[in-house]
Amino acid sequence: MEEQAPSTPTISFGDIIMNVFASPSEAFEGIRTSPTRASVWVVPLIVVMLFSSCFVWMIFSDETMKNQVIDSQRERMQEQVAAGKIPQDRADQTVEQMEKAGGMMIAFGIVGAIFMIVITFFVAGLIFWLIGKFGLKAVGGYGKYLELWGATQWIGVLGIIVTMLLAMAFSSMYASPSGALAVLGSFNPKDMTHRLLSSINFFLIWQLVVAGLGMAKYSGKSVGTGVGVGLGLMIVWILFSVFALPALGLS
Secondary structure, three states: OOOOOOOOOOOOHHHHHHHHHHOHHHHHHHHHHOOOOOHHHHHHHHHHHHHHHHHHHHHHHOHHHHHHHHHHHHHHHHHHHHOOOOOHHHHHHHHHHHHHHOHHHHHHHHHHHHHHHHHHHHHHHHHHHHHHHHHOOOOOOHHHHHHHHHHHHHHHHHHHHHHHHHHHHHOOOOOOOEHHHHHHHHOOOOOHHHHHHHHOEHHHHHHHHHHHHHHHHHHOOOHHHHHHHHHHHHHHHHHHHHHHHHHOOOO
């Protein structure tokens, strides 16, 4: 009888979580050689959505942070009034409804946050797949890159927890593990320098660098190439968040 070649062992879920922090290259080698499993990205995505929902609830349960949200919306309404897009009475009515909404604001905030998280997740997976396929000539379908980005979400979960702790400590929705801490006392979301500092999020940098290491492992390229991919994507994100998001009215 012919001897069957031993099958490649499948990396365990626990090993993925542990090694994403301790040994990313080992984690992604295990993911690369294991059968594609939706659970590798579905579970962390759900956890991110749960923690993000808790964060939204926390913001609207704190009067100081809730007022910061309302003040931000009031400023946007006044800009639309000044531009002649809406009448003043409609702007006043909208702000008044927000002040009284309470639970409705929390519900809309959670739904909006989950929607953005899901869209961003799948778009990011697509970007990594395109870079891997056409830039690094790596093998693997879209599902493998969802696994790659999904594995890094555990770093994102830690980032959300730290952000929640900072927001509670400073009673500010603008508090985050980013350069914004340097100007937190006078943070202005319309100031370009402040937006730049806010976009330099330390956990996102960590997450993208680790994702870059995964790209290197998938493609057989050097660690330096992978880190370069991660930092390059970070630069793109900074430019997008500083210039494009405000123009789209999303920041």
